[in-house]
Amino acid sequence: MSAENRADLRPSTRVVSLGRPPQDDDAPVNPPITVSSTYVGTTAVASGSRGYGRYSNPTWDPFEEALADLEGADVPALVYGSGLAAIASALDLVAPGGTVIMPTHTYQGALLGAQDTAATGCFDLVTVDIADTQAVIAALRAASEATAGLTGERPVLLWLESPTNPMLEVADMPALIEAAHAHGAFVVADNTFATPLLQRPLDQGADVVVHSVTKYLAGHSDVVLGACVPATAEVRDVLLHHRSIQGAIAGPFEVWLALRGLRTLALRVERSCASAQTLAERLVDHPAVGEVRYPGLPADPGHRTAAAQMDGFGAIISLDLGSAEAADAVVARCRLWTPATSLGGVESLLERRRRHTAEPESVPEGLIRLSLGIEDVEDLWEDLRVALEAVAD
Numbered sequence: 330m331s332a333e334n335r336a337d338l339r340p341s342t343r344v345v346s347l348g349r350p351p352q353d354d355d356a357p358v359n360p361p362i363t364v365s366s367t368y369v370g371t372t373a374v375a376s377g378s379r380g381y382g383r384y385s386n387p388t389w390d391p392f393e394e395a396l397a398d399l400e401g402a403d404v405p406a407l408v409y410g411s412g413l414a415a416i417a418s419a420l421d422l423v424a425p426g427g428t429v430i431m432p433t434h435t436y437q438g439a440l441l442g443a444q445d446t447a448a449t450g451c452f453d454l455v456t457v458d459i460a461d462t463q464a465v466i467a468a469l470r471a472a473s474e475a476t477a478g479l480t481g482e483r484p485v486l487l488w489l490e491s492p493t494n495p496m497l498e499v500a501d502m503p504a505l506i507e508a509a510h511a512h513g514a515f516v517v518a519d520n521t522f523a524t525p526l527l528q529r530p531l532d533q534g535a536d537v538v539v540h541s542v543t544k545y546l547a548g549h550s551d552v553v554l555g556a557c558v559p560a561t562a563e564v565r566d567v568l569l570h571h572r573s574i575q576g577a578i579a580g581p582f583e584v585w586l587a588l589r590g591l592r593t594l595a596l597r598v599e600r601s602c603a604s605a606q607t608l609a610e611r612l613v614d615h616p617a618v619g620e621v622r623y624p625g626l627p628a629d630p631g632h633r634t635a636a637a638q639m640d641g642f643g644a645i646i647s648l649d650l651g652s653a654e655a656a657d658a659v660v661a662r663c664r665l666w667t668p669a670t671s672l673g674g675v676e677s678l679l680e681r682r683r684r685h686t687a688e689p690e691s692v693p694e695g696l697i698r699l700s701l702g703i704e705d706v707e708d709l710w711e712d713l714r715v716a717l718e719a720v721a722d
């Protein structure tokens with residue numbers, strides 16, 4: 330597909346049409362999988378050339394081009410062996426001795442990784458309530474002062490995740506990105522929950538988007554994969570060098586599955602978001618539920634900000650049932666919902682987040698995170714309603 334006409338197409342068409350082979354006679358409709366650890370050649374093998382299987386694989390290219398297009402990047406994305414591998418690589422962009430600012434309730438693996446690296450003295454880690462714009466701006470100011478003497482590039486890195494996992498706090502993305510740049514900070518946004526169909530952080534000015542491709546992009550709970558989507562060729566070169574040398578690469582079969590999953594992204598997201606809205610509205614009125622967190626609810630603290638910057642409210646709902654016992658009982662009584670961690674697949678999942686000991690204590694003990702799949706919403710509601718009534722008795 331040529332660069333001129335793709336911009337005219339809507340995102341729900343682009344997920345289907347991007348990353349296809351040219352329409353030549355007898356060409357396959359889908360890109361093939363290349364299974365090879367090395368490539369024929371007589372000149373020097375270098376990072377960035379096809380050369381060797383750690384540098385490049387033709388199976389990665391269509392997915393990397395499609396994801397970059399959807400996120401509004403001019404240079405191809407980079408696929409990694411997991412979301413956390415992509416996140417580790419993006420965190421590596423901060424200058425030695427710099428400061429990383431992260432949301433208190435950012436995805437726990439990203440937070441744990443940053444804490445581990447901060448403990449080695451590579452950078453300082455500051456956590457903030459990402460929904461408190463003034464607090465984030467104050468942290469940016471303090472970090473910019475603290476790193477004033479550093480010579481390395483990107484002395485301050487602002488990590489954005491919105492809505493956050495699992496508290497569903499909404500960051501004012503345009504305001505925070507603008508403030509970050511005014512303070513000389515570099516901005517990375519984890520766009521896993523929203524997907525590029527609902528939110529495009531690069532359009533809002535972010536420097537890199539990261540994804541757990543494992544979730545909505547692949548969409549079938551059958552691959553673990555990640556991606557970085559840099560805004561510029563300069564940052565892409567740095568990330569590509571890291572990936573080639575550190576080796577956190579993806580297998581070709583997983584990337585092929587992710588591209589296959591991407592074809593239905595628009596349908597899946599549309600359906601899951603609609604079901605999430607319906608369930609959230611019904612759950613608000615349920616006597617067994619203490620609090621419902623979903624940015625699509627008009628009374629949700631993040632509603633106005635999300636409405637202004639997103640094209641939909643996502644398909645994750647968090648419920649506070651008041652105690653670990655009540656939450657565990659509801660999870661155990663569901664029959665259709667699968668009790669499992671993760672999110673973004675065609676099947677609806679739920680879990681009590683504090684069952685993970687690493688989850689921050691500020692996440693309520695009784696909080697259940699629901700990931701809406703694509704089943705009939707009435708069947709999902711019926712299963713949940715019966716489970717909730719059992720604990721209300």
Ligand SMILES: *Cc1c(COP(=O)(O)O)cnc(C)c1O
Nearest residue numbers: 411412413436494521541543554
């Ligand atoms: C799951 C998740 C990750 C981690 O991705 P993996 O593919 O599991 O390594 C990062 N960020 C968010 C928001 C996630 O939900």
